[in-house]
Amino acid sequence: MLRETRHEQLLRILREESVLPVTEIAKRLGISEATARRDVADLSGAGRLRRVYGGAVARDTAERPFAEEEVDDLAAKNAVAEHASALIEDGEVVLLDIGTTTLQLARRLHQRKITVVTSNLAVYEELRGDPEVTLILLGGQVRRNYRSLVGFLTESSLHQLCVDRLFLGTSGVLPDGRVLDTTDIEVPVKRAMLRSARHVVLLATARKFPGTGSARVCEAADIDTLITGRTSDPATLAGFREAEVEVVQV
Structure with missing residues (x-):
């Protein structure tokens, strides 16, 4: 060669x-x-x-600050988050991934009698004052630019957990169903999250098809439910359905 x-x-x-x-x-x-x-x-x-x-x-790709990402595609993120919040039942333990769509989901969880586990500092800040929500913040190294916790302490904490639902974010979804992330240091944490959840919900607006990213997090077969937009790529969604994933377009 x-x-x-x-x-x-x-x-x-x-x-x-x-x-x-x-x-x-x-x-x-x-x-x-x-x-x-x-x-x-x-x-x-x-x-x-x-x-x-x-x-x-x-190699790490350039990462935009969390505050810039938060306001992008906001209507689509809100639609996805609204449907995702309706899936959660009282008493459940839910795990929220890093990212801005999961933050929109957290904003819809106030006054819910649930347990929220997260490595997302923005989610923690959103829910920390709510006495109804039991809030568990995973340990780890702080990534200030993207307001998240990463590293072996985060992964070790996840190994001790078994949650009802994981709400997983992504930077991109390839036509073959591979779910991507732009930052390699986040990938081991996301994989540990996948292993700790009974039911995995992928939150991906239409812009995430194919989106960006070079680090593979998982495959379509690792997802139970995909919540996405009405204009998401039909061929990619067909692949998810073939993998027996419930696809919800909002």
Whole structure:
């Protein structure tokens, strides 16, 4: 395999997997670990990936501040959040992902006798004064730009939980059903959330088809319910239905 071809294949795999150790890179590309390390070093030097101890992660894309994202596509987010709030029953334990659509959902949960678990600091700030809502804030490292908590403490906390519903956000959904995120550091937390939930609800406005992002969070088959807009890509939605996902367009 030509060096340039090998490099492009490695970058493609990283966009899908987010992070890979050198041993796995060597296995996937059919090369020695020494060659894999040189490839990682070369691509890191060129700014095309980020080198970490023992492996590589996809290069971070520029992330807009939370406040800017919050006001974008607001009517569509509100419609999705309104339907999502109606799914929640009194007494349930619900997990709210990071993001601005989940914040709109939180704004519809005041005075509800439910438990809300979150790593979303904006959700925490929205609900912290409500005595009816039992609020659990996951631990972790603070990402100030996107008002979230990440890292091994966040993931460890999620391993102790089993919630009724997860409301998952996304930066993009590919035509084959892959659910993406723009920031690799958020992906392990999202995957831990998926493992802790009995029922997974994906919140994705029409703009998220295909949206943005290079880090794969999950597949259509990992989702139970998709709430989206009426103008979302029909072919992508058909793929979700084939994967036995309940698709709700609002």
